[in-house]
Amino acid sequence: MKEISLILNNEPRNVQVENNEILLDVLRNKLGIKSPKCGCERGDCGACTVLLDGKAVRSCLILAVEAENHNIITLEGISREKLSALQEAFIEFNSFQCGYCAPGIILAVTELLEKNPHPSLEEIKESIAGNLCRCTGYTPIFDAIMSLTGRGAK
Amino acid sequence: MKDYKYIGKDVTRIDALDKISGAATFVDDIDFGANLLYAELIESTKASALIKNIDVSEALKVKGVYKIFTGKDFHNRFGLYMKDRYVFAQERVRFVGEQIGAVVAFTPEAAKSAVSLVKVEYEPLPAVLNQMDALKSDAPLLHPEVENYPRVPWFYPKGGTNIAHWRKTRKGDLEKGFANADVILEETYSVPRYAHCALETHIAVAKFDHSGRLTVWSSSQSPHTQRNLFAEALGLSHKDVRVITPYVGGGFGGKAGVTMEIIPAVLATQLKGYAVKLRYTREQEFTNTYQRLGLIAKIKMGATKEGIITALEHQLYWDAGAYVEYGANVVNAVGLSASGPYRIDNVSIDSICVYTNLPPGGPYRGFGYSEMLFGLESHISRMAHQLNMDEVEFRRINAIKPGDKTAYGAKMNPSGLQECIDKAAKAIDWGKKPISEDPTKVIGQGFAIFWKAPAMPPNASSSAFLKFNEDATINLLISGMDIGQGYQTVMAQIAGEILSVPPAKIRVETPDTDRNPYEWQTVASHITWSCGNAVKNAALDAREQIFTLIHRVYHFPLDALYLEDEAVKCKTDPAFILPLKNFVVEGIMTEDGTFKGGPINGRGMFMPEFASTKDNPETSQGGHPNVHYTVGAAGLNLEIDQETGKMKVLKVALAIDAGKAINPDLVKGQIMGGLLQGLATVLYEDMRFNEKGKLLNPNLTDYKIPTAKDVPEEIIPIIVEVPQPDGPFGARGIGEHTMLPAAPMIANAIEDALGIRIKSLPITAEKVALTCLREKAKQ
């Protein structure tokens, strides 16, 4: 067991981990973070997505020890002060149903909009192509994002 | 048209904040503390075998292992409509992946390591891996005792065979019907199995505390049904079993009934004081939860040259898997409705539920109708071609109308099928298909109509408690599950409309069988209708209490009172405005200082009292098994790359008669989600079993469900509203139906574009490309 430090949702945290522990599990079971979910354990579904140094990554494929001294943002960090414009848009456009994929998608799009505030529909699709949603059919998600980017929703 | 404040409006979902902020709690998010044990299953590697020995000696030595259980420890049998399943396999296994035991350990890794050290000795038995082999006279029998299994009275197994249930529907005179036909067409269609692929896998945590009380937290569509099955299987009193279901990450039918949840429930009784968690991996989600049944359908249809269908013979052979306690009802439901939404005077339907050595078939969005409609709607389009008639016109002529008799003799409910057909056809410009600018691509148009009724026992019921809080906000206690569809919001809209309380001030909690009253299950697209009625009745009950109290204290006539903006008002005294929050808990103080009234709590219940499964087993005539049908129609424009076979849906329109869309945006959400899921079953999802009954692609790498890049270019949702007379505000369910037309539409569009008829699913790009190639070679 070793102790590692990292920045989690803008707060410094320390946690004891074994080498073979997965970042997703350590976040969920030791750091009180529940929004990233386990969906497939192979990186196929995107439900485990977190932002690592600002980039959307699959936390089910990262060892906790690899995250030492890095910066991790989860949905809890985005919702802390108040909802982001993206989150408000998701609520307005019903861009979710069961909610299981929502944290991953919101983080992936948060990264996209930071790099590219006016993405095309194709760029939006590419940014969330690795986040599976079985419920919505994706269109309401596109509509929410397009409403923010000045390109207008359908 | 009455103008409502909340009904028919796109009210913001009341679970939105939970889910978008990350606060929403699913079962795996709950922390159970230090006394949590982890269970891992020991699974069969054989499709059919006797279990000679299970050697756990090496497994027990793994550090962290607590106990190991097998079938010897639990002889409990369970099942929803028929008790043909065991918690753990007894002396034989019937499919690859079947649970034969469980390792319980202090860490999941210890449990996993231990499972890999368990040695099972099998004596293989012959297996049948498809329904036609299982029906042969020399086929090995999976359940020789099937006739002795406790079951609902409307299931008819055939002893000495692998037929677990045979639903026969006979109407009119089939021979005469064919004799009167000018065109007769016969064909066989086949549909393989499919997986639900909800993002959240199955999970349950069970705890048997020191008082002997069992609590189970599960991701489930059916908390009360689960409680019932656990209580029965374990011999416990219902009050001592508590099922708590938090948010569910997608169900699609796969989390209905009871499957893996019974394992921790039963294990817990041997692990007093501990909680034990079983969380399925994605692989187990594929191999050991319900799958959609496979179907081979033989259709023979006759019609006159004027286009009237005179006869339909529909034989459906279902690959239902090793245990059919739920799947047999899929077979039953379709056996009653395999005429499709058509008026046909002479019908013969045989819907046969066949045991096979594959995972259990069970409820999946559509409950057999997707599978049935693939063949039927393909066949209808072909009949139209044979008659030289427009496909949509042929459907219009034969579409069932309100009052017409169904195949089993009941009357069709009010429904706007013609309106759906007209609107869907118009939306895709039926008959005027665009031409692709790209010479390698061809565009075809496809059309299909659909219907489905909730498949439920005749006494499936809903109940609701409605409790006012001091500030006149409301807690609505119901046991339906929001599996994504937004049902909590719809219930809040119904209660809010009647009590003039905004839905945002109504809290609908996820169920806890201790607190929330009974709901049969969240399946069948029936809870908007059934639970909606219960909620409406609870709200009316509360309103009646309110008006009675006001009348008692202020002496206004009862029929002059009304609710508006969270206050009681009076038509005959406009100055009277009494805010609800002043009295709904505290009562009203009268002149002499005494209080009248007290907490207002409403109670409502709904159970259809007209449904009955008492029918003639040889003809299905005489019963009223289906409460009502929801109908719809859909069409699409499909662009096909002739060389690669890749297909792109350019435009798809789906019209559905919701009776009354209580929240139109949520109905549209079901249309978009359901269409994509339906298209995926045709175009991408492809379950492959090997010759030993093992699933070769139990993961999302090789079982492809749609991504954001696979969405049709344009989706046109159309809501039609012909009120359901006994629905809350006229509403009926639509959640499953939006998947139903996808497969036949694609097959019909391909025939339209390429002149090729594909009669089996899935229809992948590879299949289209190679079929085109072979057709070209023939010429």
Added chain:
Amino acid sequence: MSHYGLGTLKKEENMALAHTFDYQRPSTLIEALQLKAKYKDKAHFLAGGTDLIVNIREGMLKPDLLIDIKGISELLKLNWEKETLFIGSNVTFAQLIDNELVQKHFILLHDACKTIGSTGIRARATLTGNICSAVPSLDSAPALLCYEAKVHCASPESQREIPVTEWFLAPRKTALQEDEIVTGISLKRIPDSSGIYLKLGRYSGEDLAQAGWGILMTADKQYRLAHCALSPIPKRAYYIEDLLNNSNPLNADLIEKAIALIPSEINPITDIRATQEFRMYISGIMLKRGLTAIQERISGKYIEPRKLLGDV
């Protein structure tokens, strides 16, 4: 009667991979190589981990030590020198896609990078990790084969460069020695060249290749072709190259002749992703469309390879 285990009642911490291992994060190449020399084949290098973690979880790999190389700064090199692009082994696909030099000079590689996984995978997965996995369906392979890239390897004693054409030995087996690490991959620019990488997946979303074809055309209209997912290892298609490079002009007739050579170039199997029959047939279509598309790219037209096959 249930079976009681001998497990302790001590509550251990939660979810992890079932297999345990040591973990080191050296900051220099020498340290990494020394660790590898000590543990030999029981140590694996960890960069992106998108393949490695899955393999450990599913029991395919059971290392005693993981050597995390992400702390070794020299492996993050992505530089351009003497018309050669050097891609260090820590460089991710996301970085390659965003890199102007890759976009401008190595269009095949740019095409291929975009088809791998999804954004969340590409943010971590490295080109080096990709070629070290050496699976038959390796998307980056056709591009690297066409550009005749070199794989740079270092051992404690020496360094060498292995031409990528000699890198793939068998499925999941490369020419890398037990004591070596890949430090990067270099590609020399081919002036005024164009090309395309076509990947056939089962749908528009992320998929492993059912078939992959890379076609490079040099300034003097010489072709190099390579394929993946169609043979045990990714390979160049020398017979077809021979035909195309010794005939003129490139017309429909010549393309048909090239297609006829496909059975002598590839050795596809039937697996869960596609049948042998389909792979043979579709390769012809991909060849035809790829060769046509290159001419269009040269003339300045923007081509999106996925769209060529009917995807979005």
